[in-house]
Amino acid sequence: MKYSSKDVVAYSKAKEYIDTAIIPLIPFSFEDEEMSSLSFQKDVIQIYVDQIERELKGRVFVIPEYYYLKQDKIAEEKERLQAFIDHIAKQPFKYIFLVTSDNKWRKVTKDMDIELIWIPGIKDGHLEQAETQQVIKSQVQEIQTLIMDSWNE
Amino acid sequence: MADKKNQVSRRQFLNYTLTGVGGFMGAAMIAPMVGFAVDPLLKGEKDTDYVYVMDVNEITNEPQRKTFQVDQVDGWYESKVDRTAWVYKDENDEILALSPVCTHLGCTVDWNSNQDFPNEFYCPCHDGRYDKNGVNIPGTPPTEPLHSYDFQIQDGKLMLGKAKARKGA
Ligand code: FES
Numbered sequence: 001m002k003y004s005s006k007d008v009v010a011y012s013k014a015k016e017y018i019d020t021a022i023i024p025l026i027p028f029s030f031e032d033e034e035m036s037s038l039s040f041q042k043d044v045i046q047i048y049v050d051q052i053e054r055e056l057k058g059r060v061f062v063i064p065e066y067y068y069l070k071q072d073k074i075a076e077e078k079e080r081l082q083a084f085i086d087h088i089a090k091q092p093f094k095y096i097f098l099v100t101s102d103n104k105w106r107k108v109t110k111d112m113d114i115e116l117i118w119i120p121g122i123k124d125g126h127l128e129q130a131e132t133q134q135v136i137k138s139q140v141q142e143i144q145t146l147i148m149d150s151w152n153e
Numbered sequence: 154m155a156d157k158k159n160q161v162s163r164r165q166f167l168n169y170t171l172t173g174v175g176g177f178m179g180a181a182m183i184a185p186m187v188g189f190a191v192d193p194l195l196k197g198e199k200d201t202d203y204v205y206v207m208d209v210n211e212i213t214n215e216p217q218r219k220t221f222q223v224d225q226v227d228g229w230y231e232s233k234v235d236r237t238a239w240v241y242k243d244e245n246d247e248i249l250a251l252s253p254v255c256t257h258l259g260c261t262v263d264w265n266s267n268q269d270f271p272n273e274f275y276c277p278c279h280d281g282r283y284d285k286n287g288v289n290i291p292g293t294p295p296t297e298p299l300h301s302y303d304f305q306i307q308d309g310k311l312m313l314g315k316a317k318a319r320k321g322a
Contacts, residue, residue, distance in 0.1 A: 014258055017279055017294070058258025059278035148277050 019092040025100035029070035203312035216241040250302040254318035257294040
């Protein structure tokens, strides 16, 4: 499911079946050096998330992206993110996954009750290549297995 | 006096007529605009588009997963999207092309993927199950069979159209 008017109707009717939330964490910046790589990262994450959503639509809800400024202090960000997560957990969502390629989150989220899915950065501009698409496909598969495994635990 | 009130003066008459015509013209002008605005939403996939998926002589009794691309008009955006079909011949040697979209809440089902339920389509989300004909197994969440694609055969090639709900079961 996505946060779209069509899907939320289905969600409200079947809440008990949709117990897993995915939150994409997306940094952005207008610094010249960072802008192109960050915007590309954002595209990549969206591809991953879309693919996962497509496969697991009936149980996974993709939350609207959590955006933050790249230069923001991560400690302050953590508080805001925690509030965001608390709100989502209340719906309730039993399993919460954060998806990001910003490695600042790795340490910060250790003590949080969520799972961080780390997506390695892909080099700029290669998304159309068959090879890259293969890599993405197999990684999506892995993430899917990871999510399914946590259901079966 | 009462009489006069009910009479429509020439000016009033003209006024009515003009507004009438004006209103009418307005309607005519707005209609096509609404048409444009609503059109993309109504279009969806065209019913008549068939896409080549595989050669008929490659079709086996074991379901094979095939991916193909269709043009889809989704709201305002027109794009190419991937579709998947499980293609095989059933016991009567009839070709079947099933949509992998679980009829419960839309996860993607897999063929023969769960050891506990061999030779079934299995949905990992809430243990939805379908037999080899794609018919939902009672007691599992799905409430109807997997949808099946319309198909055509042209020169030994299997062309798939739209996935539709099936009757029966
Ligand atoms: S979405 Fe397939 S069983 Fe629920």
